[in-house]
Amino acid sequence: MGILLTLLPPVCAALACLPATAALQLPLTRLNFVAPAKSGLPVDSVQLFGQRGVFQLVNGSAIHGRPExxxxxxxxxxxxxxxxxxxxxxxxxxxxxxxxxxxxxxxxxxxxxxxxxxxxxxxxxxxxxxxxxxxxxxxxxxxxxxxxxxxxxxxxxxxxxxxxxxxxxxxxxxxxxxxxxxxxxxxxxxxxxxxxxxxxxxxxxxxxxxxxxPVPFCLQLCGGDAGLGSFIRIGQANRTDMLYASVRWDWYYEVVIADIKVGRSSLGMDCKEYNMDKAILHSGVGDIRLPARVHARVAQQVGAQQPELGNRFFNGLGLLCSSDGSLEATKRLLDAFPSVTFSLVTPDNQTVDLELSPAQYLRPVVLGGSPAGNGSCFRFGIQSTSDGAILGATFLSGFLVEFDRAGRRIGFASSSCPEANSSSRVLGPRPYVAIGGPQDCAFFRADVAASTSVLxxxxxxxxxxxxxxxx
Missing domain, CATH: 2.40.70.10 (Acid Proteases)
Structure with missing residues (x-):
């Protein structure tokens, strides 16, 4: 018989998070900090979200770095x-x-x-x-x-x-x-x-x-100041509702993104661009980071629904705050944004959809002394990178995620976090209709395919x- 190290909320038991023979489970703490900004530019602007969806640009207290x-x-x-x-x-x-x-x-x-x-x-x-x-x-x-x-x-x-x-x-x-x-x-x-x-x-x-x-392990990463409900579990999730994406190469947890949607609309790009030069799951990075052209298209489609938002917000240099910090005001703010869905290739060459709610990709930030007073502030958790697609903690935090190295697959199921994003969903599997199938979306790396050395x-x-x- 194994051992259980952390008390789980009642909802976890209801979702059958634990198998009959429990494995080792360790509680995690979420630590918030400000990382140095690569560009050297601070987060120095705040927009207030009005009751009628009107955004007003005001001067805010600078955060000299990137909230992480x-x-x-x-x-x-x-x-x-x-x-x-x-x-x-x-x-x-x-x-x-x-x-x-x-x-x-x-x-x-x-x-x-x-x-x-x-x-x-x-x-x-x-x-x-x-x-x-x-x-x-x-x-x-x-x-x-x-x-x-x-x-x-x-x-x-x-x-x-x-x-x-x-x-x-x-x-x-x-x-x-x-x-x-x-x-x-x-x-x-x-x-x-x-x-x-x-x-x-x-x-x-x-x-x-x-x-x-190699043993499987599971991560549940929760939001909130301390990440209450977060854990790592050594062993399988044993969830009947878990859907799996395939791991392409056994180095990073490299997956293949077949499509990205904002709301119900696909970005409509060549899917190889989503995976150039790789697409990996990375809990050590806070944001979702996408190749520059892909990020620009996501920002364009999200921004089309909120035209008052400027480039500073989508580039991570501006914050969006509710005016009074009430639950009702925060809900109105989040409801004004669309879902963002990532379709990942499965082991049988279908796709599984990971639908991220706005509460998942708009990352909460504590901003002392801002014009928002005690309001809830958010930054855009999808940013640009030149290092391939990195699906960081922002992506992982909506789900219970199983990393099965022996099976070269990653499983996704609904999270049991206390503040679980109820509108974040795992959907599928779905057939992929493009000519050649979803593996045509993969970016071919000769060095990884031919070598077993550390890259x-x-x-x-x-x-x-x-x-x-x-x-």
Whole structure:
């Protein structure tokens, strides 16, 4: 018999979230923070939504960066135990923790203070478009939150140098737990290395009912200030209403987008553009990020229903606020926007539709001192990128999502979050009528198809690993 670590709301039981033999389930906390804006421009404009749908542009308090959120576990690492906050990241496969003082970071893992740490004599450096981390691979004991078996011995990188990666200040996290395919892992050859879900399954043995690695795991990411109801579950969802999209390559969780609709209208683009140069599910990124031309078409179609909205709102530089913050005013604001639907290819070459309600893709932002007073403010959670389509936490947060690496598929079912977006839906499967079928939408990558090497971990990076002795 397995163990259950978090109390679930009554609605979860009604939806049969748990199997007869429960697997390991760990509660997650949502941390809100402001990430540096790539463009250097602050969010500095606010529009008030009037009762008649009229928008008025006013000057607001600047947010010097991009409002973001991370879903985190609190872990105890080393002997004696040091408490760290770790972001869950389906866009990478490594467990890494800050290992030295970084400007603004008030907590990190002190490797010298742990009597149980074993160095693996391997240097790991991972550059990103906006930063990097560099450190050495080690193994140490890791304790999970709650009354659980363990601890386990896990492999992770201790980052002695970093910039622009770990989050300092409010909403701080000092570590990242990667959950993608093992191919992206720098630690896959080390004892206790690879995907953290597999590390738990290998070492907790009979205390869990998850089967042999690679084990499936589920994420439920909820909104609200603290993400009440969020969890990671090691094991299957066991939901009869779950529909599956196929995973194209076993590196990131790469899917194929067959179509995108705003309301009931397709964007009408060549579907290869939706997947150029890849389309991945990435819990470590807050927004939905789409190739520039696709983002422009989405903004155009959403904006056609709200012509008073300007480019600053759709480019993430402006906020939209209800005038008084009441539930009625907020509902009127959300009801003025259309749904946005992503059609993903299924294992049998049909499609499953993930319909996102406005409450899912309009991301709430706390804006102190704004003209909206105590009003509810939102930013557009669909942004532009040059790194392929990234379906981030905004996309995932409407659903219970099962990551089945062995079956190379991702399952979607309705969420049991307390504030679950009732109008976000999982629909299908549906036949795909285009000539050649939905796989014609896939962007062909010769390097991924022909190679099993690590290509680019996390959101936009390529890891370089070299062996060396620790002096």
């Amino acid at each position: 959120a991370a879903y985190c576990l609190r872990l105890g690492v080393g002997t004696p135990r040091q408490i760290i906050t770790a972001k869950l990241d389906t866009g990478s496969s490594d467990f890494v923790t800050a290992g030295a003082k970084t400007p603004g970071l008030d907590r990190w893992f002190d490797a010298k203070s742990s009597s149980s740490l074993v160095w693996q004599h391997q240097l790991v450096r991972t550059p990103y478009t906006t930063g990097f981390w560099e450190g050495h691979l080690a193994t140490d004991v890791v304790s999970l939150p709650g009354p659980v078996p363990g601890p386990v011995r896990a492999a992770f990188s201790v980052a002695e140098r970093s910039s622009g990666y770990f989050q300092a200040g409010a909403g701080a996290w000092q570590a990242s737990v990667g959950l993608a395919f093992e191919r992206l892992s720098n630690a896959r050859t080390a004892a206790g290395g690879g995907n953290f879900a597999d590390t738990l399954a290998r070492q907790l043995g009979d205390a869990m009912s998850t089967g042999s690695p 680019r971990p996390a959101a936009v990076a390529m890891a370089t690993v070299c062996a060396m002795c620790i002096l």
